[in-house]
Amino acid sequence: MIGWVFRVVRYLNYDIFVGMNPWIDRYMQVLERVGSRYFIIAGIAFFVFYVLLRSRMAPKKIQRAFPALRDYRREILYSVGTILIFGFIPLLFIFNPTVRPYTTLYDTIAERGWWYYVGIFPVMFLMHDTYFYWTHRLMHHPRLFRYFHLVHHQSTNPSPWAAYAFHPLEAIVEVGIFVVFLFTIPIHTTHIVLFFLLSIIYNVYGHLGWELYPKGFNTSRIGRWINTSVSHNQHHKYFKGNYGLYFLFWDRWMNTLRVEYDEAFEKATTADAATGS
Numbered sequence: 001m002i003g004w005v006f007r008v009v010r011y012l013n014y015d016i017f018v019g020m021n022p023w024i025d026r027y028m029q030v031l032e033r034v035g036s037r038y039f040i041i042a043g044i045a046f047f048v049f050y051v052l053l054r055s056r057m058a059p060k061k062i063q064r065a066f067p068a069l070r071d072y073r074r075e076i077l078y079s080v081g082t083i084l085i086f087g088f089i090p091l092l093f094i095f096n097p098t099v100r101p102y103t104t105l106y107d108t109i110a111e112r113g114w115w116y117y118v119g120i121f122p123v124m125f126l127m128h129d130t131y132f133y134w135t136h137r138l139m140h141h142p143r144l145f146r147y148f149h150l151v152h153h154q155s156t157n158p159s160p161w162a163a164y165a166f167h168p169l170e171a172i173v174e175v176g177i178f179v180v181f182l183f184t185i186p187i188h189t190t191h192i193v194l195f196f197l198l199s200i201i202y203n204v205y206g207h208l209g210w211e212l213y214p215k216g217f218n219t220s221r222i223g224r225w226i227n228t229s230v231s232h233n234q235h236h237k238y239f240k241g242n243y244g245l246y247f248l249f250w251d252r253w254m255n256t257l258r259v260e261y262d263e264a265f266e267k268a269t270t271a272d273a274a275t276g277s
């Protein structure tokens with residue numbers, strides 16, 4: 001639906017801006033893409049868990065209470081602001097003929113082959129996770145927290161809509177990884193599309209309010225290195241610890257994983273209506 005909203009806005013503006021400024025048209029196209037990605041994925045998650053299965057899934061919710069309507073509204077409002085900021089990056093770096101030659105973008109997949117094409121994805125996730133962990137910890141510094149990160153932490157019991165709920169200053173920090181990619185590793189434009197699609201899916205899962213990984217995942221050989229919805233939910237609830245995005249490498253290495261993480265994970269994956277636990 002939001003895709004249509006952006007489309008309508010674009011066409012409403014079209015007559016005014018046509019021929020005058022193709023950049024505005026480009027910006028609208030980017031917004032449509034970034035915006036629909038957020039609204040469709042967070043919207044599906046919200047509809048399935050908070051509407052359709054609300055009562056059936058209620059006993060398994062990580063935090064029993066549901067956010068209030070004003071929380072959803074705030075999360076969506078700040079997310080729209082984030083989308084407006086994210087939209088500038090492709091404009092400044094990809095569609096800008098002055099800057100684009102200096103980026104590491106490449107045009108055809110054949111240039112570097114399929115092994116590279118597929119192999120770079122894990123590298124991108126590791127880079128993003130590292131970038132996220134350290135900028136996140138920095139934004140928790142008492143001097144910066146209020147200006148950058150407080151908005152995101154207003155959601156102490158996050159919903160899928162919180163995925164992009166950032167203060168504009170934090171949105172600028174978050175989009176920084178995009179710029180890092182564009183100037184460090186050779187990437188194809190479809191890498192960007194796929195990466196940010198997978199990223200928003202994981203981000204929505206992190207704020208979902210329910211755990212989707214099975215019981216015991218947190219202690220399994222692979223699972224102990226993967227960030228989960230329980231882990232990020234704890235970050236929102238307590239503010240301290242569990243700073244990672246996709247992985248728990250940095251949290252484990254830096255000793256910032258909350259001590260009660262395993263217990264909370266166990267609880268979220270075993271709770272049922274019968275025990276009411």
Ligand SMILES: [Zn+2]
Nearest residue numbers: 152207232236
């Ligand atoms: Zn969060």
Ligand SMILES: [Zn+2]
Nearest residue numbers: 136140149235
């Ligand atoms: Zn935080």
